[in-house]
Amino acid sequence: MQYATSSDHKVLGFLGRALSLEMTAVQQYATQAKLVSAWGLTEDASKLQKESLEEMGHVERVISRMLALGVAPNASMLRPVKLGTNLRQLLLEDAILERDLVELYSQATRHCAKNGDHDGRKFFEDLLKEEQAHDADLVQWIKILETPKT
Ligand SMILES: [Fe+2]
């Protein structure tokens, strides 16, 4: 399985980085869900668990795309899970990861648009929108945690 031109090579690079980051997100959210559950925050734990499943869906989409382009997935750069001593700290770490995903998918979308790769642009743009929504949800969630309870 091989893909030839240099611009395609770049797309494969974006996909490889995407797979590593998405798998990092699965690992991070799944771990945080267990931790938060141990703290007794059941509702927050199930939100984090749901995030981890959504990220797993992204992993599957990236893998399908790689297979369609004729390459075997090989995520090689999993980041260590970022934890903390309270929910806010965990969510701040998640926001960093989501922003890295947004940045990666923005670059990939721009690259494909520039090269007239319509399918690639659509693929990355859909993921970009979903990661932007994740980031916005996190910002909102953190804001709620920072609002003093009356
Ligand atoms: Fe994702």
Ligand SMILES: [Fe+2]
């Ligand atoms: Fe995400």
